[in-house]
Amino acid sequence: MLNQRSRFIFTALCFGFAFLYIPILLVIIYSFNDSRLVTVWGGWSVRWYVELFNNENVLNAAILSFQIAAITATFATIMGTMAGFIMARIKKFRGRLLFSGMIASPLVMPEVITGLSLLLLFVSLQNTIGWPGSRGMNTITIAHITFSMAYVAVIIQSRLTEVNESLEEAAMDLGARPLRVLWDITLPIIFPAMVSGWLLSFTLSLDDLVIASFVSGPGATTLPMLIFSKVRLGVSPDINALATILIVVVTLGLCIAAWITSRQNRSVS
């Protein structure tokens, strides 16, 4: 009885994982396909990778995307940490509810709306103060920071509410001034959460198509935008190679985040 039931659960699990991961596996396998046709297997080869690295458009888009992702992740982590810190540590201030609502709203706002409203903002800013002169990397980065920050703030806030405030009070009691406490106690304890936040922002930024399409200008094409426009003309095999590289990068990032978090959890709990 129990055996039968656990076998059913095991089968369901296998199907679930298969549904999620076989398409990804196929992309990876077909990225090594020698054939020019995406659906026909023509033997192993790395020619699409070579082609990819000789394609200047792809390389430029990749460089742009990684730059945006890195800058976004860094700023979103700094600002999101500050917001999360205030939410977790300052119990009462005027407009707290409004503040928390405004932090959380980018999480639930449809991307189309966020993209459109940011575009309108940039256009009207340009008309009134002449900045930003042209839309491109700068506007995409600002847009990405705006929504990634919300994710970081939520991660930091939930981590900080787990950390007992008496740790900070104990440090203060032992002679550390507030800034010192932040540096010695609070930041080391929330560091893994900050790393997770950074990696999450990086992934979100790398992944975003909708918002980037809205706020980008003629000169700037991110990787997702490039892939999307290429696919519209028909799927070419080098897309598989590109996708494989992205998968590897994202998986590596997630593994590092998981490793850091588990290491820290072991020392905290």
Place this chain on the structure above:
Amino acid sequence: MMSNEENFIEINGVSKNFGEVVAVDNVDLAIKKGELFSILGASGSGKTTLLRILAGLEIPSQGSILIDGVDMTSVSPYDRPVNIMFQNYALFPHMSVFDNIAYGLKKEGMEKESIQEKVERMLALVKLEGYEKRKPNQLSGGQSQRVALARSLIKEPKVLLLDEPMAALDKKLRQSTQFELMDIHDELGITFVIVTHDQEEAMTLSDRIAIMEEGQFVQIGSPNLIYENPKSKFVADFLGNINLLEATITEQNDSQIVVNCAALGGELKFNQTEQSDALEMTVALRPEKVVIEKSKPTNDQQSHVKGIVEDFGYFGNLSIYRVRTESGHMIQVSKQNRDRVEQSIKWEDEVYLSWENDSLMLLGE
């Protein structure tokens, strides 16, 4: 400076409000130098808030705090000669035992060699030699408590504040730790202020106890004084077990009050000069001050009542009886089990209860 041996810590008219809630209500207190002082109260009585005010973690809404003659009311926690040990110990999880204990000295900017030496001495004091490299998550509850104690003692504060120091330990460990804490207190001569809800702990540890209720002190004194001469019904009931029996004043003059207490068999006289406005009083009698016997007491002078044992609890060192008297009142009695024999008094036995008249206490509300 011949400073303030008697008023080493001075709390003058201190209040603390959190919005509408008054946590500490106009409290005055003086604590002597080197004293082991306990603040005892139920949860929500304001005792922890008062301790946090002493530590500087809360700023009083009113009143002032003086420590060793210096006004500390608005001095930040990092500038006070006071250290606190938190209930949950608050050990820094990312630091080793050594770094935890050394933290306070490092912030003082002390040299590495002196820190090393001091931490080692402190580890020896709390009997944790060899544990310096461990992380807090590798320690047992008792060990964590010692590290927390060492960390809060290393700066040699003028006052050590302890918030429920034993609450997280199991009963056996708690008893041995209590005595160790007293030894450490004797050795260092630092003034200790302990906050606890555990009356046994407060009684064992303290030179003096302050009993706190709803933000105010209801009685301050030595454990012995408070136990034997509680000022009110609340204090009597809070500290240890006690029989609280209803009584009515029948007569009072300048030197004595006569009450009628049905549970104790009628009229009782108390030598008391203070007159009472209310007629309803309470006669209090500690269970261990009642003698329980199967035969009628031979001494005719001694007052006694007859009753039937309704409940009986055997604790090894003592037995506790709940006796229903002829008048229908319940009286609790505890009896030291001095002889190594089978319990002679059991359920449903007819017994006689007797007591010395000066064991009785007359209490108002």
